[in-house]
Amino acid sequence: MAITRTVTVAAGRFAPGHLGELAAVVPFELVDAVLEETRSIQRRLRDLPSRVGVYFLLAMCLFPEVGYRLVWDKLAAGLDGVSVAGPTPKALRDLRGRLGAAPVRALFEVLAGPLARPTTPGVRFGPFRTVSFDGCSSQKVADSERNRVWLGRTSHHGYPTMELMTLVETGTRALIGAVFGPPAGGETGYASRLLHLLRPDMLVLWDKGFDGNSFLAAVNATGAQVLGRLRANRRTPVLTRLGARTCR
Incomplete structure (x- = not known):
C-alpha cells in the first residue's frame, strides 16, 4: 500500500x-x-x-x-x-x-500556549487545567567572551551554562511560555517572570520546594491555584481538612 x-x-x-x-x-x-x-x-x-x-x-x-x-x-x-x-x-x-x-x-x-480542549483526557484536575513550571540549569552555550560576561562561568562545567524556565501544560507538554538567563537568577526568580501567563482556571504543579511566601502570594494574585511540595523544615498551619468529596 x-x-x-x-x-x-x-x-x-x-x-x-x-x-x-x-x-x-x-x-x-x-x-x-x-x-x-x-x-x-x-x-x-x-x-x-x-x-x-x-x-x-x-x-x-x-x-x-x-x-x-x-x-x-x-x-x-x-x-x-x-x-x-x-x-x-x-x-x-x-x-x-x-x-x-x-x-x-x-x-x-x-x-506558544495551551493546546488541550476541555474534553482532552489527562489535562484537568476537576475544573482546573494543570500546568507546571519546569526548569533546567545545565544548558550549555558557546564559550565566547560575550557569553562569559553575560552568564559567568561555573566551576563544574567547561562551558558557560544558562538557566531555562518554562511553563508547560502538563497533559500535552505544550509550552505556554519560556524565559532564560544567568543561573544566578534562580528557579523561583525566573518562574516569577512567567506569572502573567497564569489564568484563574489553572492549577500550578510545583515540585521545587518553596523558599518563601512571596512566590505563593504572587501566584495567588493571578487567581490560579497551587499544588506544591513543602520543605521538610517548614511547618505550615492547618486551616481546614478537606474530605474526599471536596478533593474530588
Missing part, C-alpha cells in the same frame, strides 16, 4: 523554506507577518530570503546533532527537479546572523 500526500512548496528562491507537514502549524503567511512586524524582511531578494532563514532555524531545532549544511540538505531533500541554492556553511551562518532573534521570538510568542 502506498499513501501519498501533496505538500505545497513555495516557488523560486523560497522553495527550501518549508517543513513539510509542519507548514500547517507554521504557514508561510504567519512567517511573513512576523518578519514584517519585526522589520526583518530582506531588503533585496537573495538566494537565501528571510523566510527561508526562519524555516532553516526551525529545522536546526529538529536536527540539532548535524551541521548547517546537512540541515539545509534536509530542507531541500524533497525538492527534486527544483533549482535551489547550494549555500556554504558560512552563508548559512550569515543568514542566521542577518535574521537575528526578534522574528523567532515573535513566532514563539504567537504559537
